Amino acid sequence: MEPLTEHRLVSGPVVYGFLRLVQVSEARQEALVASLAEYCRSHELELSGVFTERETSTGPGSAAFTGLLDVLALPDVYGVLAPAASHLGPKAIAAERGRRIEAAGSRLLLVRRTRRTCPASHLRQGIPPHSPGTPHLLETES
Structure with missing residues (x-):
């Protein structure tokens, strides 16, 4: 087999x-x-x-x-x-x-990237890009 x-x-x-x-x-x-x-x-x-x-x-x-x-x-x-x-x-x-x-x-x-990004909705809500629990968008595929 x-x-x-x-x-x-x-x-x-x-x-x-x-x-x-x-x-x-x-x-x-x-x-x-x-x-x-x-x-x-x-x-x-x-x-x-x-x-x-x-x-x-x-x-x-x-x-x-x-x-x-x-x-x-x-x-x-x-x-x-x-x-x-x-x-x-x-x-x-x-x-x-x-x-x-x-x-x-x-x-x-x-x-790793030098600059992280986060969804625009988080920025409108006042959530900083580097706060814990913020899902970061990565440049590479997972």
Whole structure:
């Protein structure tokens, strides 16, 4: 008898991580990689690799980001996972990198957002966006 689907090892959509780690301790790097792995585990994604940028870049091109774009051209790659948008670089660089990821046909998934939003109805009722119990809308799919 065949095992049930829930008992078979099934690969989730493939994602690649991207970290920008300029002057970061090894412990911090390990914690960030672990957060990417945990996000993938809880969202049934397969983390196939992590690209790490270690130097401050003045533009959207870097060896790590170019490598990331190369793997996004592979078949069956779902997207890019980063701890936060800041890992793509300063705002202007991050915006351009986001466009390049999207142009490659991939999604950008963020473990956490820098700015949270809440329903307009909560704002009209005077409920602050960060109050406990307020359902936050996330940028990524659950």
